[in-house]
Amino acid sequence: MRTLKLASLTALAAGVMMAGSALADPITIKFSHVVAPNTPKGQMAEKFKELVEESSVGDQVDVEVYPNSQLYGDDQVLEAMLLGDVQLAAPALSKFQKYTKQLQVFDLPFLFKDMDAVERFQNSETGQKLLTSLEPKGLIGLGYLHNGMKQLSASEPLRVPSDAAGKKFRIMTSDVLEAQFEAVDAAPLKKPFSEVFMLLQTDAIDGQENTYSNIYSQKFYEVQPYITESNHGLLDYMVVSSARFWNDLPDDVRPVVEKALDQAIAYGNDIAAQENQEAKQAIIDSGKSEIIDLTPEQRQQWVDAMKPVWDQFSDEIGQDVIDAARAANNEG
Numbered sequence: 500m501r502t503l504k505l506a507s508l509t510a511l512a513a514g515v516m517m518a519g520s521a522l523a524d525p526i527t528i529k530f531s532h533v534v535a536p537n538t539p540k541g542q543m544a545e546k547f548k549e550l551v552e553e554s555s556v557g558d559q560v561d562v563e564v565y566p567n568s569q570l571y572g573d574d575q576v577l578e579a580m581l582l583g584d585v586q587l588a589a590p591a592l593s594k595f596q597k598y599t600k601q602l603q604v605f606d607l608p609f610l611f612k613d614m615d616a617v618e619r620f621q622n623s624e625t626g627q628k629l630l631t632s633l634e635p636k637g638l639i640g641l642g643y644l645h646n647g648m649k650q651l652s653a654s655e656p657l658r659v660p661s662d663a664a665g666k667k668f669r670i671m672t673s674d675v676l677e678a679q680f681e682a683v684d685a686a687p688l689k690k691p692f693s694e695v696f697m698l699l700q701t702d703a704i705d706g707q708e709n710t711y712s713n714i715y716s717q718k719f720y721e722v723q724p725y726i727t728e729s730n731h732g733l734l735d736y737m738v739v740s741s742a743r744f745w746n747d748l749p750d751d752v753r754p755v756v757e758k759a760l761d762q763a764i765a766y767g768n769d770i771a772a773q774e775n776q777e778a779k780q781a782i783i784d785s786g787k788s789e790i791i792d793l794t795p796e797q798r799q800q801w802v803d804a805m806k807p808v809w810d811q812f813s814d815e816i817g818q819d820v821i822d823a824a825r826a827a828n829n830e831g
C-alpha cells in the first residue's frame with residue numbers, strides 16, 4: 500500500500516513537472532533595428548529568426564524582428580536593452596560613443612582601403628577585443644556585421660571639398676563624423692535615421708552619407724540628385740545584447756542561439772557587397788540620381804582635408820587601435 504502511494508506521488512510530481520515545462524513561457528528575443536528588411540542587416544535578422552525556429556530550441560525561443568525603427572530608434576535601443584525591453588540589436592558602430600570611445604576608430608575617414616581590410620581588422624586580436632569594450636556598461640558584443648562603404652549624397656554635385664562648404668549634412672551620433680564634416684567647412688547635424696528622408700525632402704538639410712543599400716531602400720536617391728562615390732567611411736554594425744539577458748539564457752539554449760546568430764551574421768556579411776552593388780544599379784536604372792566618380796586628384800583632396808581628424812581623436816581611441824586598423828590595409 501505504502502509502495503503504491505509513493506509510486507503515485509512520484510508519478511504525480513513528474514506529471515506536474517512535465518506540465519510545468521510544457522507550459523513554461525517561451526523566451527522572447529526582440530530584435531530591433533532601423534533599416535528596411537531588404538538590406539544586409541534586415542536580411543541577417545530574418546535569417547537569424549529562421550535559423551532559431553528550425554533549431555532544436557525552436558519551440559522554446561521566439562524571435563520577433565522589428566525593422567524600420569518600428570520599436571526603437573538607434574538612439575533609444577541600447578537603453579531599452581539595458582532595461583530588458585529588447586534583447587538584440589545591431590546599431591551602426593558610429594552609435595556607441597556614449598558607451599565606449601574606442602569604437603570611434605571605425606568612423607575615421609579614409610581609414611580602410613576596402614572591405615577586405617575591414618574584415619581583417621575586425622578579425623584581428625585588436626578587433627576582437629573591441630567586441631568586449633561595451634562590457635563595463637552591461638552590453639555584450641556578439642559579432643560584427645557588414646553593410647559597406649559610405650557615399651555622399653547631396654542636392655548639388657560634390658567633387659571637391661569646397662563643394663561641401665556651408666552645406667548641412669545629416670550624420671549619425673558620432674563626434675568623429677561631426678569633425679569629418681567640419682574639416683570641409685560643412686555643417687553636420689546629428690539626427691536619427693528615421694528622420695533623414697523627411698529632412699532631405701523638405702530641404703532642411705542638403706545631404707547625408709550612407710551606403711548604396713540605405714540610399715536605395717530609404718529612397719534617399721529620389722530626393723538627392725547627386726551621389727558622389729567617395730567610399731570615404733565605413734557603415735558596419737555590432738550585434739549586441741545585454742550581458743544579463745545573454746548570460747541568463749539556459750545552458751542548453753544559449754549555444755544553439757549563438758550558433759544561429761553566427762550563421763546569420765556570416766550570411767549577412769556574404770550578401771552585403773552584392774546588396775550594395777544591386778542597390779547602386781537600381782539607383783542608376785531609376786535615372787533619379789547621378790553617380791559622380793571622383794578623379795584620383797579630386798579624391799586626394801578629400802583625403803587631405805579629412806585625414807587630420809585622425810589626430811584629433813587618437814587619444815580617445817588609442818593610437819595602438821588606430822595603428823592596428825591601418826595595418827590591416829597592408830596585409831592579405
Ligand code: SIN
Pocket residue numbers: 533534540590591646671691692708709713734
Ligand atoms: C543603419 O544602417 O543601421 C542606419 C545607418 C544610419 O543611421 O545612417
